[in-house]
Amino acid sequence: MEFKILKEPFLRALQRVQGIVEKKNTMPILSNVLIEALNDNIYILATDLEVGIKTSHAATVIEEGKITVSAKKLYEIIKELSDEEITFKTKDNDWVELKSGKAQFNIVGLSPDEFPYFPRIHDENLIKISGSMLNDMIEKTSYAICHDETKYNLNGIFVKAVEDGDRKLLRMVATDGHRLSIVERELSGSICPELSNGAIFPKKGIFELKKITEDVDDDIEMTFMDNSAVVKKGDTIVVMRLVDGEFPDYTRVVPANNDLLVTVDREPFLRALKRIAILSSEKFKGVKFNIDPELLEISSSNPEIGEAKEEIEISYTGNTMVTRFNAKYIIDVLSVLGDETVQLHMKSEMTPAIIKPASDDGFQAIIMPMRL
Amino acid sequence: MTRAESCRIIMHVDMNAFFASVEQQRNPELRGKPIAVIGRGRTVVTTASYEARAFGVKTGMNSWQAKRACPQLIFVVGDNRKYTWTSTRIIEMMRDYTPLVEVFSIDEAFLDVTHSLEIFGSAERIAALLKERIREQFGLTCSIGIAPNKMLAKLASEMKKPDGLTVIEPGEVKRVLERLPVKELCGIGRKTERQLFLLGIRTCGELGRFPVAILRNKFGIVGDHLSRMGRGEDDSPVIPAEEAAEVKSVGHSMTLDTDINERREILTYLLQLSEMVGRRARRYGVRGKTVTLSIRYADFDTWVGRQETLSCYINRSEDIYREITAILESIVLTQPVRLLGVRLSNLRYDSDQLPLLTEQRKELFLTDAMDAVNDRYGNFTVTFGSLLDAGKLRDKGSKVISPAWRPDGLRNVEVK
Numbered sequence: 174m175e176f177k178i179l180k181e182p183f184l185r186a187l188q189r190v191q192g193i194v195e196k197k198n199t200m201p202i203l204s205n206v207l208i209e210a211l212n213d214n215i216y217i218l219a220t221d222l223e224v225g226i227k228t229s230h231a232a233t234v235i236e237e238g239k240i241t242v243s244a245k246k247l248y249e250i251i252k253e254l255s256d257e258e259i260t261f262k263t264k265d266n267d268w269v270e271l272k273s274g275k276a277q278f279n280i281v282g283l284s285p286d287e288f289p290y291f292p293r294i295h296d297e298n299l300i301k302i303s304g305s306m307l308n309d310m311i312e313k314t315s316y317a318i319c320h321d322e323t324k325y326n327l328n329g330i331f332v333k334a335v336e337d338g339d340r341k342l343l344r345m346v347a348t349d350g351h352r353l354s355i356v357e358r359e360l361s362g363s364i365c366p367e368l369s370n371g372a373i374f375p376k377k378g379i380f381e382l383k384k385i386t387e388d389v390d391d392d393i394e395m396t397f398m399d400n401s402a403v404v405k406k407g408d409t410i411v412v413m414r415l416v417d418g419e420f421p422d423y424t425r426v427v428p429a430n431n432d433l434l435v436t437v438d439r440e441p442f443l444r445a446l447k448r449i450a451i452l453s454s455e456k457f458k459g460v461k462f463n464i465d466p467e468l469l470e471i472s473s474s475n476p477e478i479g480e481a482k483e484e485i486e487i488s489y490t491g492n493t494m495v496t497r498f499n500a501k502y503i504i505d506v507l508s509v510l511g512d513e514t515v516q517l518h519m520k521s522e523m524t525p526a527i528i529k530p531a532s533d534d535g536f537q538a539i540i541m542p543m544r545l
Numbered sequence: 546m547t548r549a550e551s552c553r554i555i556m557h558v559d560m561n562a563f564f565a566s567v568e569q570q571r572n573p574e575l576r577g578k579p580i581a582v583i584g585r586g587r588t589v590v591t592t593a594s595y596e597a598r599a600f601g602v603k604t605g606m607n608s609w610q611a612k613r614a615c616p617q618l619i620f621v622v623g624d625n626r627k628y629t630w631t632s633t634r635i636i637e638m639m640r641d642y643t644p645l646v647e648v649f650s651i652d653e654a655f656l657d658v659t660h661s662l663e664i665f666g667s668a669e670r671i672a673a674l675l676k677e678r679i680r681e682q683f684g685l686t687c688s689i690g691i692a693p694n695k696m697l698a699k700l701a702s703e704m705k706k707p708d709g710l711t712v713i714e715p716g717e718v719k720r721v722l723e724r725l726p727v728k729e730l731c732g733i734g735r736k737t738e739r740q741l742f743l744l745g746i747r748t749c750g751e752l753g754r755f756p757v758a759i760l761r762n763k764f765g766i767v768g769d770h771l772s773r774m775g776r777g778e779d780d781s782p783v784i785p786a787e788e789a790a791e792v793k794s795v796g797h798s799m800t801l802d803t804d805i806n807e808r809r810e811i812l813t814y815l816l817q818l819s820e821m822v823g824r825r826a827r828r829y830g831v832r833g834k835t836v837t838l839s840i841r842y843a844d845f846d847t848w849v850g851r852q853e854t855l856s857c858y859i860n861r862s863e864d865i866y867r868e869i870t871a872i873l874e875s876i877v878l879t880q881p882v883r884l885l886g887v888r889l890s891n892l893r894y895d896s897d898q899l900p901l902l903t904e905q906r907k908e909l910f911l912t913d914a915m916d917a918v919n920d921r922y923g924n925f926t927v928t929f930g931s932l933l934d935a936g937k938l939r940d941k942g943s944k945v946i947s948p949a950w951r952p953d954g955l956r957n958v959e960v961k
Contacts, residue, residue, distance in 0.1 A: 323856045350905065351898050426901055459897065499898055525901060541906075544897040 174238025175262040176210045180254055180273070182230050187248040190219035193226050193381070194244040205241035207288045208261070210234045219244060220289055224378045225412040227291060242269050242282040250278055292412055294403050299394035300365055302343065304406065306358050307393060308386035310345045311379055313356045313536055316505045318376050319349035326418030330379050333371035334364040343368075346423050352502045353426055353539045367397035373420055374402060378413025385409055426539055428525050431518035433491040435464060436531065439515045443507040445483045449473045450500035452481045459543045460500045465493050473500070496522040497543040503528065506538040554668045555783060556656040557690045557698035558639065558675070560632075561707035563652035565594035567631055568621045570684040580619045581611050584800075591623055595707055628652075631683060638678055642671050647783045655695050657783035672710050693718070696779035699731045718777040723750035730774050737771075740764075749775045795833065797821045798886030804843040806881045815873065816866050817932055818887040823862030824924065826889055827916060830897075832858035833889035836865060838872040841884035849876055850886075858893060861912055862929075865889060 187206065195203035207218040215232045219225065240263045251259065256274030263269055263282075271278040311330070319327035331346040335357070341364060344357040374382070385406045386393060394405040397415075404411045449460050453473040463470040466489055472482035496519070507515065512530035519526045522545060528538045560566070564582040569575045579597035581590045588608040600615035611618055632651045639646045642665065645657035658668050665671045672689040679685050688709040690701025697718065701711040713721055727749055728738045740763065746752050752775025760768030773779065797818050805811060815838075826833060836859075837852035851872050859865060869887055900906050918927045925932065 321857045348901065351901055353901055421902055425903060497897075499896065523899065539901065541899045541901040544899060 174210045174240060175235040175260070176215055176232045177235070177258055177260050178215065178230065178232040180251060180257055180259055183259060184248070184251050186217050186228050186230050187244065187251060189228060190217060190226055190244055191248060193219040193221060193224055193377075195221040202241060202283055202287045202289070204243055204245065205283055205288070206244040206247065207239060207241045207285055207291075209239035209285075210237050212237075218288070218291055220291065220412075221377075222289060223375055223414050224381055225289075225291055226381065227410040227412075229408040238263060239285040240267060240269060240282050241285050241288050242280055246280060250280075292398055292401065292403060294396060294398070294405065294410065298365070298396040298398075299405065300368075300396065301362055301392040301394055302360065304386040304389050304391050304393045306343075308383060310343070310356045310358060311383045311386075313509050314345045314347040314354045315376075315379055315383070316509060317347040317349055317352050317354040317538070318379070319347075320376075321349075324350065326373065326416060326420055329373045329375045329416045331371055331373050331420040331423070332368065334360060334368035336364075346420070348421070348423065348426070351499070351541050352505075353423060354506070354537075355423065355427070355539075356536045358535055365397060367402075371420065372397070372402065373416035373418060375413055375416050378402070378411065381411050381413070385411060426525065427537070428518075428520060428527065428539070431520045431524075431527055433494065433519045434489065435469065435517040435519070436488040437469065437485065437515060437517070439507055439510060439513060439530075441485055442515065443504065445471055445485050446500050446504050446507070449481050449483055450504065452478055453500055459497045462496050462498060463493075464489060464491075464496070466490060494519070494522060495545065496526075497545055498526075498540060499543060502540045506540070510536075552659065553657065553693055554659045554662070555692060555695050555698040556658055556668060556672060557649075557692075557695065557702040558654050558656065559688045559690075559699075559702045559706075560635070560652035561686045561688060562592055562594050562598070563632075563685070564592040564623055564628055565597075565621075566685050567627055567683075568624075569594060571627065572621075575619060575621065578619055579615050579617060580621050581606075581608075582621050582623045583608060584623055631685075635679060635683070635685075638675065638682075642675065645783045645785055647785060653699075655698065655783045669710070669712065676708075676710070694777075694779040695781055695783065696731060696774060697721075697777055700725075700729060703729070719750075722753065722775070722777050723748065725749045727752055727775070732774070733771075737764075741771075746775075749777070751775070753777070794888050794890035794892065795822055795826045795829075795831065796837070796886060796888030796890075797825075798839065798884055800884045801882065804881035804883050806878075811873070811882060811885065812870065813931060814885050815869050815887060816862075816929055818885060819866035819869055820862040820925075820928065820932075822887050822889050823860055823865050824916065824919070826860040826892075827895075827912070830895045831892045832860040832895050834858050834891035834893075835889070836868040836872070837886075837888040837890065838869050838876075839884075839886035839888070840876070840878070840882055841886075842880035843883045844880060849878075851876060852888075852890075854891065858895075860889070860895065861908070863908075 190206055194206065203221055209216040210232065213231060213234055214229045216227060216229045218227045250271060254273040254276060258273065260272040261269065267282040267284055269280050269282050271280070314330055318329065322328065327348060327350065333344050335342050335344055341360045342357045343360040344355065346353065346355050382404055391406065396403050401412050401414050446460065449471045450473065452475045453459055460471050460473045463472065467486065468484055469487045470482055470484050472480065474480035506528050510530050512532050514531040516529050516531055517526055518529070523542060525539045525541050528540065530536060565580055568580060568582060577596065579600055579602065580594045581597055581602055582592045583590055590602060590604055590606045590611050592604060593602040597615055597618055602611045602614050602618060608620060628651060636646060636648055636654060639654060639656055643656050643658050643661045647655040649655060658671055661671060662668065668691045672691060676687060676689065679687055686708040688702045688706045690698045690704070690711050692698040692701050692713040693715050697713050701713045702709065704711045725748055727733050727741055727746060730749065741752065744755065744759065746755055752771060755772065755775070757769060757772045760772050764771060799814060799818060801814065835852055835854045837850060839848060839850040841848055853868055853872055855868065865887065900909060915927045919925065
């Protein structure tokens with residue numbers, strides 16, 4: 174195979190796959206990218222068997238063919254080249270020759286036959302979803318994903334389509350066992366059975382999905398095959414193996430009778446929390462909420478450093494209540510909300526609290542307090 | 546000797562035949578008689594009273610060896626709880642004289658009284674006051690050594706037993722050490738003694754004068770330390786408990802009454818140990834990421850130990866037991882088991898964050914409720930069904946006072 178390509182698009186394409194290739198080096202082929210030259214395009218593929226990506230780029234193909242080479246080394250080489258045009262050519266025994274200006278590299282690759290199978294998608298099954306909506310939904314849930322690998326069923330986002338009357342909704346849920354985030358948005362078009370049943374998208378795949386939906390208003394297309402979700406946007410295809418596990422019954426976690434309502438301005442609340450959280454250490458994590466009518470006092474104390482408190486105005490009509498939260502959990506929620514006013518729905522000191530933006534019915538975060 | 550060192554005044558207090566004396570005080574019928582404290586289920590002498598020592602009864606003897614040495618010997622089964630209680634009270638007394646009290650073991654402590662003299666006059670007076678109070682309150686005697694450093698203070702307390710008070714003045718150090726056999730120094734065991742003997746060193750005087758280079762060559766950096774010991778130099782500080790390095794692990798081990806083979810029986814003990822470790826970790830609000838199982842075989846020499854580092858921090862007894870069982874599965878036991886140990890390390894403080902999922906919250910509240918009952922009515926009042934096996938119920942709790950036992954903090958292992 175042989176092709177000529179410009180440095181900038183090639184470099185961008187290679188940079189794109191760096192996050193996907195396997196770093197642990199358990200299977201050498203997974204550290205490689207597959208490069209295929211076909212018609213007037215080259216296709217770049219990378220996978221770690223959980224998440225795979227395929228992109229295509231215009232190039233001058235002289236001879237069709239394919240090869241795999243180390244994703245990291247190739248990227249490093251291309252990055253340092255100073256000439257515009259690069260010639261990429263395979264030789265015998267999976268060797269690759271790279272030429273650009275007066276620079277010449279011969280690097281050893283691996284046979285493309287060893288590269289894992291990448292699903293071929295059929296266009297007819299694709300459903301369309303708004304990219305910006307998906308991006309926003311991921312933003313509002315991914316912070317709650319669990320990073321403890323033993324709880325594998327929580328290492329992703331649960332995605333499910335539900336019908337609410339004659340509306341169709343796409344719902345995303347993430348939890349780490351201490352807090353949970355739910356967002357739902359209206360979906361137009363058809364729903365496939367996989368989405369109706371619900372599927373857990375893996376954490377790594379979710380972040381790739383977030384990347385390809387950044388800064389675009391276009392729709393993305395989605396389908397399911399071989400226990401994987403396939404997402405297509407323009408020339409890029411992302412495939413992710415769904416998490417094989419049962420997502421916990423989140424509907425039972427969402428409290429129904431949280432009648433105590435606190436309304437507070439988001440910005441001052443967030444700033445105060447960030448300040449007060451400075452004095453909550455690993456040992457004495459957590460900030461104390463002293464909720465009085467019209468006034469919320471947030472305080473923290475750390476025997477090794479000192480203590481801090483701050484009062485902020487709220488609207489609240491219930492009795493005085495004292496509770497304690499991990500400040501980070503509330504900061505995370507407030508940081509992904511754009512709204513000016515947020516509501517805390519609570520019931521008691523030791524039961525889950527709900528945080529919602531005042532103007533968005535489609536989002537709620539549930540946070541479990543700490544022991545007093 | 547450096548100047549800083551020469552102005553310190555360190556006291557070492559060693560309770561005389563501690564366990565045996567406590568027993569004799571509790572039961573007047575035992576006073577003045579040869580007694581030996583033995584472990585429950587085991588037949589090894591833990592401590593012998595001075596009356597018994599006169600007949601040649603020694604710590605570590607079998608009961609039949611002891612009986613042969615002293616036919617009228619009375620055996621008393623040890624009650625560790627009594628000893629730790631008494632020890633804790635005595636250490637509280639010591640703290641009336643200086644905050645710098647380092648608990649060395651259940652019956653030994655170091656006191657740095659350098660800065661207490663303005664109030665109490667002299668170290669001898671503090672020693673006399675302390676001895677008097679211990680005698681008055683508990684009827685116990687102790688030997689006290691006073692010297693410029695810990696090593697010499699310990700040496701001094703050894704010089705007169707029971708009920709001694711020995712002072713080594715800075716000026717006397719050289720004379721005292723000159724003809725003292727090296728094995729008398731704390732830290733020189735039989736092996737080191739033999740190696741020194743091969744170099745022709747028998748006394749501390751000889752050790753102190755011996756060329757450091759040769760010692761260093763033979764013992765590494767310990768060589769320098771040995772040389773200083775020979776000259777009576779020791780600048781190690783008296784470290785009170787609060788300042789001691791943060792505890793790195795929570796563990797319990799158990800020497801079994803009889804050697805066991807049966808897997809089911811091993812699991813029962815492991816569950817019990819997991820509960821003990823879990824309880825202690827929860828009481829001090831820590832969670833651990835690494836669990837270690839240690840097993841000692843019947844021949845008493847071979848250790849099998851394996852540890853596993855998890856992806857999350859645990860402190861529930863059930864979780865510890867589950868991980869320990871998994872480790873046991875990976876070990877092929879080649880002999881009957883005599884000792885089992887469970888340890889939780891890689892600790893961090895519990896954040897008190899409640900779980901969101903109802904089931905996990907229930908598990909947590911269940912553990913809380915069990916702990917609350919056991920705190921109030923004693924360990925194992927409410928416990929796992931599989932521990933209710935009739936024969937074992939009597940044996941709950943640590944039966945050995947570990948050398949790391951301390952009167953307060955995480956190391957205050959409850960013993961039986």
